[in-house]
Amino acid sequence: xxxxxxxxNIVGQIQHMLDHTIIKNRRFLDDEQLIxxxxxxxxxxxxxxxxxxAEIHELSSHFAPVLRNDHPVHLAIWGKTGTGKxxxxxxxxxxxxxxxxxxxxxxxxxxxxxSTPRPCFRALNDLACLLNASKRYKKGISLEELMLRIEASxxxxxxxxVLFIDEVDNIKRDKDTFMTFLVRRLxxxxxxxxxxxxxxxxxxxxxxxxPRVKSFLKLNEVIFKPYDAVxxxxxxxxxxxxxxxxxxxxxxxxxxxxxxxxxxxxDARQAVALLSRSAYLAEKAGTKISLExxxxxxxxxxxxxxxxxxxxxxxxxxxxMAAVIQTIRKKQDSPIDTSQAYATYAVFCNKTSLRPLTRRxxxxxxxxxxxxxxxxSSVISKGRYGRTREIAIDLPQELTDKIxxxxxxxxxxxx
Ligand SMILES: Nc1ncnc2c1ncn2[C@@H]1O[C@H](COP(=O)(O)OP(=O)(O)O)[C@@H](O)[C@H]1O
Ligand SMILES: [Mg+2]
Numbered sequence: 001x002x003x004x005x006x007x008x009n010i011v012g013q014i015q016h017m018l019d020h021t022i023i024k025n026r027r028f029l030d031d032e033q034l035i036x037x038x039x040x041x042x043x044x045x046x047x048x049x050x051x052x053x054a055e056i057h058e059l060s061s062h063f064a065p066v067l068r069n070d071h072p073v074h075l076a077i078w079g080k081t082g083t084g085k086x087x088x089x090x091x092x093x094x095x096x097x098x099x100x101x102x103x104x105x106x107x108x109x110x111x112x113x114x115s116t117p118r119p120c121f122r123a124l125n126d127l128a129c130l131l132n133a134s135k136r137y138k139k140g141i142s143l144e145e146l147m148l149r150i151e152a153s154x155x156x157x158x159x160x161x162v163l164f165i166d167e168v169d170n171i172k173r174d175k176d177t178f179m180t181f182l183v184r185r186l187x188x189x190x191x192x193x194x195x196x197x198x199x200x201x202x203x204x205x206x207x208x209x210x211p212r213v214k215s216f217l218k219l220n221e222v223i224f225k226p227y228d229a230v231x232x233x234x235x236x237x238x239x240x241x242x243x244x245x246x247x248x249x250x251x252x253x254x255x256x257x258x259x260x261x262x263x264x265x266x267d268a269r270q271a272v273a274l275l276s277r278s279a280y281l282a283e284k285a286g287t288k289i290s291l292e293x294x295x296x297x298x299x300x301x302x303x304x305x306x307x308x309x310x311x312x313x314x315x316x317x318x319x320x321m322a323a324v325i326q327t328i329r330k331k332q333d334s335p336i337d338t339s340q341a342y343a344t345y346a347v348f349c350n351k352t353s354l355r356p357l358t359r360r361x362x363x364x365x366x367x368x369x370x371x372x373x374x375x376x377s378s379v380i381s382k383g384r385y386g387r388t389r390e391i392a393i394d395l396p397q398e399l400t401d402k403i404x405x406x407x408x409x410x411x412x413x414x415x
Pocket of ligand 2 (some may be wrong): 087
């Protein structure tokens with residue numbers, strides 16, 4: 001009996017999934033993959049230019065002189081993550097290049113994507129690769145050599161060259177060298193009309209520039225505002241239409257995703273991520289996307305954030321967290337004080353052969369965990385017995401368990 005049951009179960013389950021698929025085109029739900037793999041081809045299909053009207057208008061007026069053979073100054077673009085800076089700029093430059101080519105204005109642009117931090121050497125190396133000036137090096141070649149190669153590759157080009165330096169604040173070492181090269185040296189050594197476009201998620205980026213670069217740098221600035229709920233609804237509607245089958249969402253879902261996202265951050269990337277997670281949950285459940293599923297997806301994403309945060313935290317911080325969780329469990333979920341947590345912590349250190357921190361450093365760790373909202377600690381007075389620090393955890397039980405298991409797994413400790 002048993003085998004046929006299992007068999008028909010599986011067949012039934014798979015059939016159910018097939019009958020209830022709501023995702024028509026997964027690619028449109030996975031931003032990271034989408035953007036990298038297919039770049040401009042799909043930009044056109046998902047980009048809602050209307051919601052970046054004001055910004056596009058400023059970009060147009062900044063770059064219009066190119067078509068009159070004038071030379072615009074450099075450009076700085078600021079705005080929080082997920083406000084469409086990369087998307088808008090790529091879209092815009094692509095269009096500008098088309099216009100230039102129609103009007104026989106020589107123009108080329110390169111997108112130097114620094115979305116992960118890197119030292120000046122790698123950034124210059126990446127730029128050289130974009131310009132076909134060099135291959136990818138690990139080391140063994142100097143910064144000067146890289147610069148010379150970049151210059152050499154441009155000796156014969158005298159049109160417009162737009163360098164779109166995305167997330168420029170991610171240059172971690174020799175930042176000034178990088179900037180000095182681009183701002184002061186490069187324009188003097190190549191015949192091209194150089195226009196630098198610096199994009200950053202941080203408004204304070206120019207404050208940290210070397211004053212000698214800063215005084216040289218003539219900039220026009222464009223600021224990208226966070227998206228509001230209406231903007232996000234428009235952006236999400238395109239995704240729904242591209243990625244999902246008809247009638248796969250209940251009324252109010254788009255509005256809800258947009259409302260949650262605009263309230264928390266105004267980040268379109270996260271809004272799309274919330275929609276995707278909701279769609280996956282719905283598909284698993286074999287239902288339409290409902291308002292409840294959006295809530296569930298939202299709390300899952302929130303949980304994932306905590307879990308990633310703790311997984312990538314320094315070992316000591318993780319062990320302190322595990323010790324706090326275990327001590328609170330032993331106390332039947334009532335708040336604990338620092339010495340109780342410290343005792344458990346010492347045992348953990350023993351198991352993991354980490355060297356135990358002093359009481360004082362331990363308290364610093366507790367404060368740090370408090371800052372990340374992983375726990376809550378407060379100093380309470382015990383009258384003439386002095387003061388003590390009380391520690392509690394406010395996270396949902398399920399999340400706390402996951403964090404705890406995760407840390408134990410990380411250190412290969414058995415619970
Ligand atoms: N105007 C828009 N239309 C459609 N999708 C958008 C728009 N702006 C942002 N997005 C979505 O948000 C994501 C992040 O946009 P991006 O340009 O990378 O932001 P930033 O560079 O400011 O961090 C994009 O991949 C896209 O899914
Ligand atoms: Mg970006």
